[in-house]
Amino acid sequence: MKNKNEEVKKTVKKAYSKIATNSNSCCCQCGCGTLDKQTVKKVSKSIGYSEEEMNAVPEANLGLGCGNPTAFSSIKEGDTVLDLGSGAGFDCFLASKKVGQNGKVIGLDMTEEMVAKARLLAKEHGYANVEFKLGDIEKMPIDDGSVDVIISNCVINLAPDKLKVFKEAYRVLRSGGKMYVSDIVLLGKLTDEQLKDEDLLSGCVAGALQKDGYIVKIRQAGFKVKILGEDKEISKTQYSGIALESIKIEATKLG
């Protein structure tokens, strides 16, 4: 099992370093890295980014998300925010504006090329309250109870051990802290062929859990779960009709 999990991580890492080094990219299925700017914009709009948000740091928006967690989060000024799987940093930069000078945003990602790209963009655009570090979301390099809000956009499906991710999220959040996740969950069974498809793995499908199983795992980690939204349209617009949806969840660490 351990070896299989490491294989999954390697496959995902490889796909995303390729995406990071291409100028534009593509989340869904193909992993081809060839989405043009217009398509990225169209996709971003359909998953909930405003025109203003899209213009913030367009180079950081790789069109890899399936929602806009910052928009449906309760991030406040002065908060410490952690983004799980921060990629080129787009959601971190949006969160940065919400936390202001007294807050900070930390982006965690396991792909060197993504972290380097995000770091460069933060410098170029003067996001002084955002920092990126290389790390594994199953083994977060963060102290217990040190984070107010966690956001994550279409990433946890890529992690081989999702319960571990949720347990880690629970550990690093302060009591009363919240996690806002936008992620792909399945609404039907995949074929064996689909499950083995590496592009579907990096494309957020083959590693995704059934909706109920996903929610159960968040609860098992200790969270109180509230579903904020479900987007079934995304199946048609980005995943050629595979039975899945993008789910938006608020998970609260009580006590």
Added chain:
Amino acid sequence: MKRKLMEILACPIDKYHPLELHVFEEKEEIVEGLIVCPKCLRWYPIREEIPEMLPDELRKEADDLPFLKKWKEKAPQNVVSEGKPFNLK
């Protein structure tokens, strides 16, 4: 990396906090340095301002050992000789 980040960094393996910071090059931010977990003696490089806090299985000896070699005079001796997951002993 800003020094302030140390406030919330913990060892990804044993979650120990606070970690030790050794700075080798600093401009506006720390450019190169070493983060050490005093509990398990794992070391994590800071390279090009980015703290690399990956667990053992995602690290590559071929990338990390040259870094330790480069800074072996400035790095704590116990890390150089006994540090995990790689050392120069």
